[in-house]
Amino acid sequence: MSAYVLRRIGTSIIVLIGISIFTYLLLHAVFPSPARVALGLRATDAAVAAWNKQNGYDRPVLVQYLSYMNNLLHGNLGYSYAENQTVAALFQERLARSIYLSGISLLLAILIALPLGIFQAVRRNSLGDNIGTSLAFILYSMPSFFLGLILIQVFALSFPILGFEASQSTNIWVVIGDWHDMLLPILTLTLLTVANFSRYMRSSSIDVLAQDYIKVARAKGLPERLVLARHMVRNASLPMITLIGLFIPALLAGNLIIETLFNYQGLGLLFFTSLGKEDYPVLLAYTLVGAVFVVLGNFVADIALTVADPRIRLA
C-alpha cells in the first residue's frame, strides 16, 4: 500500500513538472511579457525594453521558468499589472466563492445521482428509468450556458421567484445565506453534474446487480431492501470515486461558464475578465493551479479507491 502511494506520488510529481513546463512555455510563447499591459499601449519600444530588463523578462526562457517556479513554490503566484494586485490576493478574494459554488453543486449532484442511478438500475426500463435516461441525455448534450439561460427564463423572468444574477456580496457567509440569488447557478451546475453521474451510477448498478453475490443474497432469503443496502450500494458506488476525481476539469470549465453567465465573482469569472485584458500572469497561474487540482483530484481518487475497495491489492 505505502509503496503504491509512493509510486503514485512519484508519477504525480513528474506529471506536475511536465504540466508546469508545457503551460509556462505555451503562455510564454503567447504572451512573452506583460510590459504592454503594465506600461500602457502607448509605451515606446525603448520603455518596454527597459521594463523587460528591469523585471527580468529579457532573461532566457529557462531561467524565467525556474524563477517562476521558485516563486510559485514559495506561494508567490506573480503580479497582475492589469489589476495592480498580486495574483495570490486576487485568487484569495475569490477562492472561497468558487469552492462554495462547485462544492455544493458537486455534493448535491452526488446526493441526487447516487439514489437516482440505483433507482433506475433497479427499475430498469420502467417509465421512471426511461424519463431519467432521456433527461440525462438531453442535459448531457446541452451547453451549460443554455441550461442556465432556460432556468433564468423560467425561474427569474417568466416566474420571477429567483434572481438572475448571483450574489454580489464579498462576504462568503452572505453569499451562502443568499438562496434567492444563488439557487439558479447552483441548480444549473448540479443538474449538469447529475446528468453525468447518474448515467455512470445506473450502469455500474446494473453491472453489480448481475453479480453472483447478489443472487446468493437473494437466494438466502434476504429482503430486497437489505440486498440493495448491504450488497449493492457500496459496490456500485466505487466507480463514482474515480469519476469524481476525473470530473474536476469539467467542474473548472463549468465554473468558468456559469460564473460568467451569472456574473458571480469567482475564479472562473476572474479568468474570463483576465482573458479580455490579456492579463497573462493571472491566466498562467490559473491554468497551472487548475492543472494541479486535476492531478490532485485523480491522486486522491486513486488512493480513496484503494481504501474503499479492499479487493484492490497493491504491491
Add this chain to the structure above:
Amino acid sequence: MAAGTSLPPLDTSRAPEGGEVGAIQSGWRLAVREFASNRLAVIGVGILLFFVVFCFLGPLFYHANLLQVNLIDAHDPPGAGHPLGADTQGFDVLGELMKGGQAALEIGFFAAFVAITIGALVGAVAGLAGGAIDTVLMRVVDIFLSIPFLFVVLILAARYGASVLSLSLVIGGFSWQVPARLVRGEVLTIRERDFVAAARTAGSGNWRLIRRHLLPNALGVMIVNVTFQVADAILAVAYVGFLGFGLHYPNLDWGDMISDGVGYMQDGYWWLIYPVGVCIVLTVMALNFIGDALRDSLDVRLRRR
C-alpha cells in the same frame, strides 16, 4: 471467435485464411445490422443528416442577408420576411443558423479528425514500442489530460483570434489523449496475435505494421471515439463562441449567436436564443446517440471517455 480461441495457440499448420476473413466481414455486417436496429441510432443519423443538409445545402435555396446591417429589420419577430426573426443587426436568424451550423460541423469533424490522427499515431507507437517510449508517451498523455483544455483554447483564441482552421487545430490538438489511450490498449492486445507475428516474419517494418495491421484492427474503437469527439468539439466551439472569443464577422458560430441574444432576454426576444440552443442540443445529442450505438455494436468493452 469462440471456436478460434479453443484451438491450440500456435497451430501454424492450418493457415488462418478464407474462413477467418469471412468471420471478420460478417462481424462488420453484424455490427451494421445491430446499429440499424437501434432506434436511437437511426434517429441520431437522421438528425445529423438533416443538419448537414440544412446547413450546407440550405443556403443554396434560402438566401438571407447576413452581411448588410439593416436596423429597420432589427429584432423583428418571426414573421413573413424572417421565418425565425431577425437579430440585433437585422440579420436573418434562419440564415445565421445555417451559417453557424456550417462552422460547428466543420470544426467538429475537422477537430475530431486531428484528434484521432494524433491519438492513433501516439497510441500505436506507444503500444507497439513498449518500454521507455511507451512510458514517456503515456506520461505526456497524462500531462495533456491534466491541463484544463478549455482554458488553453480560450487563451489561444483570445490572443490570436479564432477561425475554423485555428479552432479545429487547437481543439483537436488538445483532445487526442483519450484516443491515444484507447488505441494503445487495443494495440497491446493485437500485437500479441499470430497475424502480427506472421507479418513480422514476412518482413513488415514497424511503420507498415502500424498502418496495415494495427490501426485497421483498432478501427472500431477509433470510429466510436471520433463520434464523441465531434460532439465534444461542437460543444467546445459553442463555449468559446458564447464567451465572445469565437468566429468574427462575417463568419459566426452558434455560441456567439446565443451570447448576442442574452442581453435581450428581458425584452422577450426568444428567437435569438432558443432556435440556436435547440440546434446545438440536437446536433450534439444526435452524435451521442450514434456514438453510443456504435459502441454497443462495435465494442462492448469500451467505456465512454
